[in-house]
Amino acid sequence: MRTLLEFEKPIAELEDKLIEMRKLAIENNVDVTATVQSLTEKILELKKETFSNLTRWQRVQLSRHPDRPYTFDYIEKICEEFIEIHGDRSVADDKAMVGGFGNIDGEFSVMFIGQQKGRNTKQRQYRNFGMPNPEGYRKALRLMKMAEKFNKPIVCLIDTPGAFPGLEAEERGQGEAIARNIRDMFMLKVPVICIIIGEGASGGALGIAVGDRVLMMENTWYSVISPESCSSILWRSWNYKEQAAEALKLTANDMEQNGLIDGIIPEPLGGAHLDPDAAAAKMKAVIKDELKKLCAMDVRARIDARIDKYGKMGVVVE
Template sequence: MRTLLEFEKPIAELEDKLIEMRKLALENNVDVSGAVASLTDKILELKKETFANLTRWQRVQLSRHPDRPYTFDYIEKMCTEFIEIHGDRNVADDKAMVGGFGNIDDEYSVLFIGQQKGRNTKQRQMRNFGMPNPEGYRKALRLMKMAEKFNKPIVCLIDTPGAFPGLEAEERGQGEAIARNIRDMFMLKVPVICIIIGEGASGGALGIAVGDKVLMMENTWYSVISPESCSSILWRSWNYKEQAAEALKLTAEDMLSNGLIDGIIPEPLGGAHLDPDSAAARVKAVVKEELAKLAKIDPQERIMARIEKFGRMGVVVE
């Protein structure tokens, strides 16, 4: 059964009416093509109006939609073949961070890395709600070094509410693992494309988000902190999460206007969860386009451009 967000309900009500109208027309052999066309146009207009005027908090809600495609969904739809690789060769295989090599249309052999969430309670527990431990970031870095060794480009698909904040994660060096990833990703000689496909929270996202191109899908967010956590710090309550989302300016449009990302990937009308195939096709097209451009640039030039790009972020001149 489809999960509806509050602002999606008026659209769903009209869609249900349309289905009922068609059903009655079929059962009674009545021509209602005019009414069907009129209602279809009304639904389309309402969708366009609704999704063109979403608040920042509503974008956050869309990024967390339970039907939204996750990392493995994109990999499955983008690749003709994929081989997952496990383990950090030190502690464990973190199920929240996944990675492996895949072929895109038999044109590109690419290393995919990303956080993976679960669809049901059992999967969410196994994937730790998409929150990696230090071994997840160390696995990611191990795979990146392997990709560099074999001259394979890297595509990072980011979707996490943050790195796991548990005591055991801190004991195993969560901060050091993320910092090492950030440092070493600057120096990778192969092209690196990073795409936020859902949530992009704090260092948990940044640990695999240093690339030549950093892109965001239309209904995603990227910030140093989630709206709920920001609200709890500033107002001692989660009830101000909408105001926090507005203050954080965390949407794709905000990030692009602040020069923190390189582009936005449009989603199907209503969000990626309504048409995962189209969403994946759009991501694949952008990945292929960017890889073709990056392949023409000398590796050392790419590294310097990567460093300069991130070095410019946050610089203010008065």
């Protein structure tokens, strides 16, 4: 059964009416072509109006939609074949951080790395709700170094509410693991593309998000903190999450306007969850296009450009 967000319900009601109308027309052998056409156009107009005027909080809700494609969903649709690689060779195999080599149309052999969430309660617990532990970030760095060794480009798919905040994670060096990843990603000799496909929260996202190109899917968010956590700090309550989302300016459009990302990947009307195949096709085309450009660059020039890009962020000239 399809999960509906509050602002999707008026559209769903019209779509249900359209289905019912077609069903009755078939049962009673009645021609309702004109009415169906009119209602179809009305639904399309309502969709365009609704999704072009979403608030920042509604974008956050859309990024968390339970039917939205996750990392493995995109990898499955983008790659002809994929070989997953496990473990950090030290502590464990973090199930919230996944990765491996994938082949794209026989043109590119790519190291994919990303956070993976679950569809049901059992899967969410298994994947730790997409929140990696330190061994997850060390596993990601191991895969990046492996890709560098074999001269293969890296694509990171970011979708996390944050790194796991548990005591055991801190004891095993959560902050150090993320900081090391950020430092070492600056100096990787191979092309790195980072794409926010859902939630991009805090250092948990940034730990695999330093790249030559940082892109966001249209209905995603990227910020130092989630709206709920921001609300709880500023107002001592989660009830102000909508105001927090507006203040944080965390949508793809906000990030692009502030020069913090390099581009936005458009989604099918209504969100990636309505047409995962089309969303994956758009992402695949962008990845291939960017890889062609980045692979043609000199290694030193590419690293210098990467460092320069991040060095300019946050600079204010008075």
